[in-house]
Amino acid sequence: MNKKISEEKYKNKYLMLIADIDNIKKRCLKDIEKNKKFLSEDIFKKILPVLDSLNILKKSFTDLNSKNSVRSIIRLFNSLFKINNIKEINPKKFSKFDPKFHQAITRVNSFKKHNLIFNVFQRGYLIFNKVLRPALVCIT
Incomplete structure (x- = not known):
């Protein structure tokens, strides 16, 4: 036993x-x-x-x-x-600004609607759906 x-x-x-x-x-x-x-x-x-x-x-x-x-x-x-698995962040003009993917470096005040992308200065990139670098943008 x-x-x-x-x-x-x-x-x-x-x-x-x-x-x-x-x-x-x-x-x-x-x-x-x-x-x-x-x-x-x-x-x-x-x-x-x-x-x-x-x-x-x-x-x-x-x-x-x-x-x-x-x-x-x-x-x-x-x-x-x-x-x-790297994707480009290149927002279209007048698309909605998203601080998770975009970094506003300047603002244009002549528009009635705010927080829209007016211009892209530098493209951003995602790697494995994580921001590698945000897109540098001008917003309204």
């Missing part, structure tokens, strides 16, 4: 250890995924000024070949962003 109790006791300990190992594995995988998101967030924050500069550069060219070359580079960045 003692031998049977002892076997049962060790069997329970064994099953508990297996469950603990499984929980540790799941927690580690979850942490790895979370760290990947934060790492990519940091990298893409550093890439955004490069993309902004390319968009400004594209507007400054007058010849079509130069514009097309810069457009090709911008398309490469956009495909990289799409692969990494």
